[in-house]
Amino acid sequence: MLDYQTVSDDELMVGLQRRDIAAFEVLYKRYGDLVFSTCLRVLSDAGLAEDMAQEIFIRIWRRPEAFDPQRGKFVTWLLSVSRNRAVDEIRSRGRRRKHELGNVVDVEERPSGKEREDPLFNAQLADERRAILSALETLPAEQRVAIELAYFKGLTQQEIATALKQPLGTVKTRIRLGMQKLKTFMQAREGQARGR
């Protein structure tokens, strides 16, 4: 009998194309919390985040072929889909104006002791998570805030400039420098990992 717990994400997605509901169940168990948390981060509303996470998983069930393993890892795709759908939801609800200022503090929320002890099933993913958290810690707060407002709140550079009462050019520089630092940090880490 197939042991689903040891099956890779890509194989589970092939299972979904065969309409294997047990494969779907395993995918949900692996990533349900992460998808919900990503939606919650963007939407700042547990009820909306629940609805959005449900919608995302149902979409995956209905259209598993939307994931192309040639283009990258499943989890990367899943998180992009989750973030993008949640941001679309903010925009369609016209909620972004409410978020512009109010969530500057919110974006500074960092992982805390309230989290689950072992939130990610996958050691490699947990390692990647620690790396991106460390990378973000190295950024000056203003660069991190600008990046997080863009990614998690779906604001454009102009909207961020308005929200932070900063010149547009300043926001552009913060985003660009911040992303470059993150990239350098993550590349160095990948190099170290390969060298081990």
Add this chain to the structure above:
Amino acid sequence: MDCKQVEELIDAHALGALDEAERSQVEAHLVDCGDCRVQFEEATKLAAQLALSVPIRQAPGDLFHRTMADIHRDIAESQGSEKKVSWLAAWMPRLAPASAAAAAVVAIAALGLTINLDSRVDDIDDGNGNVQQQQLVNLALAAEDRQQAELGAQDVSAAPAATETEISALYIWTPKHAAGWLIVAGLVSGKTYLACYETQRSGVRDGGQMVASSMGQAQTAFPILHDDPLVAVGFTTNGDCQEGDWLRHWELDDPESCLPVRLTDGLIA
């Protein structure tokens, strides 16, 4: 835009932070420029990694059940009612002289075929080995034959009753589908019922509406997970399983079993 201008905007584009006009210009450039496209893909990958930085909260347990319930509804809708109806219709001549109990047994054969038509799996997993689908159908047919023999030559009308008098049902758990299937016969034709079930960890849940067919038969499926087996199943007409006022209520002797469980009025047969 040239490459230098695009490079200035690639990170913001990967974060989704460009306005409409800038985004159109950058995307037009990326179509023709492989070097910039590689940079954009790297930036997009980095942006996606940002999602891993979110504080991870446990999704409400209810969310999984709601999602699975939606998926089961999706499956039911996509199964193609025509195939089910035609298959059941083929059995109707055998149903006519039989009691409602036999109708339920025949329905399990229909269920077996439905799973087959769905072509998602080749067999039904019993959690220990495999109960082949054909075996399941054979089991149902054998049970029907026994029922026919018990009835002898009696001419029992299959006309639907005005009240629920001789209820029979079958329950099967198919772990591979993470689904519990309830088939009930002896219901009032056209009447709406609400299936109810109780699992070890999640308690009482609504198993979905069932509308009795002209033969007084109805079926439904609901999510039953490996780690949260069913302990009781039944149905109600008051529209709320939580009320506890179920019209029929069956407790399972062996929640881990994947074999069909035949249920009669308030009893496990």
